[in-house]
Amino acid sequence: MPMQSFDPPLPIDRALPDLRAALREGSSAVLTAPPGAGKTTRVPLVLAAEPWAAAKKILLLEPRRLAARAAAARMAATLREQVGDTLGLRLRFGSKLSRLTRIEVVTEGVFTRLILEDPSLEGIAAVLFDxxxxxxxxxxxxxxxxxxxxxxxxxxxxxxxxxxxxxxxxVAELLGGASRIESRGRAFPVGTRYLGRDARQKIEPQMADAITAALRTEHGSVLAFLPGAGEIRRTEALLAERVRDPAVSIVPLYGALDADTQDRAIAPAPPGRRKIVLATSIAESSLTIQGVRIVVDGGLARVPRYEPGVGLTRLVTVRVSRASADQRRGRAGREEPGVCLRLWDAPQTASLEPHNKPEILVADLSAFVLDLAFWGSDADRLALLDPPPKPSLDQARELLRELGALDGENRITEWGRRLRKLPLPPRLAHMLALAAEQGVGLLGAEIAMVLTERGLGGDAVDLSHRLEAFRRERSRRAADARGMVRRWAAAAGSGPQRSGRAAARAAHADRSPGAILAIAYPDRIAKSRAPGGGAFLLANGRGARVDPALPLARELFLAVGELAGSATQSRILLAALITLAEIEGICGDRIEARDEVTFDRATAALRGRRIRRLGALVISEQPIPVEPDAHAAQTIAQGLARFGIERLPWTSALRQLVDRVAFLRRLEGDRWPELSDRALASDALDWLAPALAGKTAVSELSERELADALLGLVPWDLRRRLEAEAPTHFSAPSGSRLPIDYAA
Structure with missing residues (x-):
């Protein structure tokens, strides 16, 4: 590709001579350039003309498909070509490449699979990490x-x-002392105003207020940042009621939208019109939306967070970092001076985290560990900016061994190699491969698709409904996804077969979507806490809720695919019903059966149950007879100690016995035992359990046996004094024999 000049000139152009020299003299470089400098769309074109790139390709890595499509389209337009000519595009759902292609724009995930499959990177001159x-x-x-x-x-x-x-x-140090080049760019001034936000109120009406006010006082289009698709839809509905100007259009922008809708969102507004783009963090970097000079930043982002202790990834809403806030602010100054309205107070900016947390510190590392095992390396031998946390690594290895993807020495198995061939996280690849073995690979692939591609099939919580909607959806994205589903199912059907318990689990996977989903997430099988209430307990011990109005809330068991919220207040985003028989078939080797004997407070008797548990869930129980052994006696004594000894067969004579001893204890002190209810309860195992031998209920204990047990607490030498100094009755001069009340 010959060296040429490009129009229009961009701020990055001034840094290009230094960059070209650095890569001619060395093998690596780090380029820092502010938003809008043009690094994404200018640098690949310039480097492709370098002598060292002759007859080879340049790979440009982008963090998201939207950014990759936009970069490829922009560079192709610069060359007055179509994407697929000099500028190629390689994405999960398809590629636009030809023999003319010299620059390939790919997502980071596509590149990782590419380098793992072809470590030599044959025909590649340079890799650019944008x-x-x-x-x-x-x-x-x-x-x-x-x-x-x-x-x-x-x-x-x-x-x-x-x-x-x-x-x-x-980064330069990681690259072995690479050259560093900085472009100062051409940032137009952006004024920042802090509007504050009432954290007790929903963000949507406050965002709508800020946008409508900005439309009245400022010119240009608006880019507003919200944490997720739900907030975007609700804000869009509010704005549709408030913004009556026909020259203003409102468009959403988030990852779950199809490519055509996303492309319309980033296209410039027609002459004489304005647009309001309601976006997630997808618009934070890599994109320039022409005409935007107003940014309204809600200050929130929705990100996945992994909990190694329970092996669960949740979507949580967090405050943005200062770096993200600066990136968002910079969107307003790409073409002219702009304004950024922040929905927080100015002092709060200082308390924001400086940068986003690297995903390696907060993510599920199972795919990462499997890739390293395939590569034949460990994390501590790689050039990583941040080492992955040991608990997350240990959890990932444990999961992969459980899936059969790693052996006892953490080496990749043939099954692990088969899972790696599927472009899915290990859990879902395992699910799909086992489903394929039982002839339901297509359904398994559909489930994997709606789990990994947000928005396909809508946002119904019931997996069955979402699958039906996905099958009916007529968008280009859905059609591409259905084609990918067929390819996944075909790929999953070839390779080494599983045997033993894994194959037995798969044999039950053709009964329902929930049964297939449970193969991937057995730890997320959930049981209702109360019928119809929507509260569930997961097998991993965490609680979660589903909307009580949904039919799923009335199910006894669910297989859960996705959750959002905190560890204490999780919301189920995707689930399917699953039967007890399916749970037993799929998770048979995880189910533990144990006989338990407990004290029933209501009946003051022992209850024997054979309990079958899946993690924290009691999935079934049945009554069993209780053996009247020493353990039974101890269990009754412990139950009485916990719930109170009032259920013992007390009589007035027995209560008087306790009061007589207490009377003498008040007179003489600790020589006499304390027989208060509290003392008797705390020592029940010592004095009461022997009297309960051979019994399974308090009702089987006689008054005489209880009296003997109580007297057993009084030393032998004091018993005679008890009768002499604290008799039970008083003989009156009239000859009457009257009981003495020692409690008075």
Missing amino acids: EFHERSLDADLGLALAVEVQRELRQDLKLLVMSATLDGGR
Whole structure:
């Protein structure tokens, strides 16, 4: 590709001579450039014309498909070509490539799979990591693998890391002392106003207020940041009622939308019109939406967070980092001076985290560990900016061993290699492969698709409903996804077969979507806490809720696919009903059966049950006879100690016995035992359990046996004094024999 000049000129152009020199003289470089400098769409075109890139390709990595499509389209337009000519695109749902392609724009996940399958990167001259500050797990792993390939196999391979907000020094050191180039860009001034926000109120009406006020006082289009699709839809509905100007359009922008809808959102508004783009963090970097000079930042983002202790990933809403807030603010100054309205108070900015947490520190690492096992390396031997947490690594290895993907030495197995061939997280790949063995691979692939591609089939909580909607959906994205589903199902049907318990689990997977889902997430099988209430307990011990108005709330068992919220207040986003028979078939080797004897407070008797548990769930129980042995006696005594000894067969004579001893204790002190209810309860195992031998209920204990047990607490030498000094009756002069009340 010959060197040429490009129009229009961009701020990054001034840094290009230094960048070209750095990569001619060395093998790696770090480029820092502010938003709007043009690094994404100019640098690949310039580097493709370098002598070292002759007859080879440049790979440009983008964090998201939307950014990849936009970058490819922009560069192709610069060359006055179509995507698929010089500029190619390689995505999960298809590629636009030809023999003319010299620059491929790919997502980070696609590159990771590419380098794992072809470590030599045959025909690749350079790999460009764009927006590396986002620190996705795929980006960190991809860079680490590329560094190893460069050192061991391809000293001629060029690596370039690009970002707007990045600690360039750390990355340069990771790359072996790479050159650092900085472009100051052309940032138009952006005024910042802090509007505050009432955290007790929903964000949607406050966002709508800020946008409508900005439309009245400012010119240009609006880019508003909200945490998720739900907030976007609700804000859109509010704005539709308030914004009556026909020259203003309202468009959503988030990852679950199809490509055509996303492309319309980032397209410039027609002349004389304005647009309001309601976006998630997807619009934070890599994109320029022409005409935007007003940014309204809600200050929130929705991110996945992994809990190693329970192996669960939740979607949680968090405050943005300062780096993200700066990125969002910069969207307003791409083309002219702009304004950023922040829905928080100015002092709160200082309390924001400086940067987003790298995904390697907060993510499920099972796919990462499986990829490393396939690569033949460990995390501590790779060039990683941040080492992964040991608990997360241990959890990932344990899961992979359980799936049969790793052996006892943490080496990849043939089954693990089969799972790696499927472009899915290990749990879902395992689910799909086992489903395919039983002839339901297509259904397994559909379930995997709606779990990994947000928005396909809508947002129904019931998996069955979402699958039906996905099958009927007529969008181009859904059609592409259905084609991918067929390819996944075909790929899952070839390879080594499982045997033993795993195969037995798969044999039950053709009964319902819930049964198939449970193969992937047996730890997320849930049982209702109360019929119809919507509260469930998961097998991993965590609680979760589903909308009580949904039919799923009336089910006894659910297989849960996705949750959002905190550990104490999780909301079920996707689930399917599952029967007890299906649970027993799929999770038979996880179910523990144990006989339990407990004290029933209501009847003051022992109750024997054979309880079958799946983790924290009691999935079934049946009564069993109780053996009247020593353990039974101790259990009754412990029950009385816990719930009170009032259920003993007390009589007035027995209560008087206790009061007589208490009377003498008040007179003489500790020589006499304390027989208060509290003392008797605390020592019940010692004095009461022997009297309960051979019994399974308090009702079987006689008054005489209880009296003997109580007297047993009084030392022998004091018993005679008890009769003499605290008699039960008083003989009156009249000859009457009257009981004495020692409690008075």
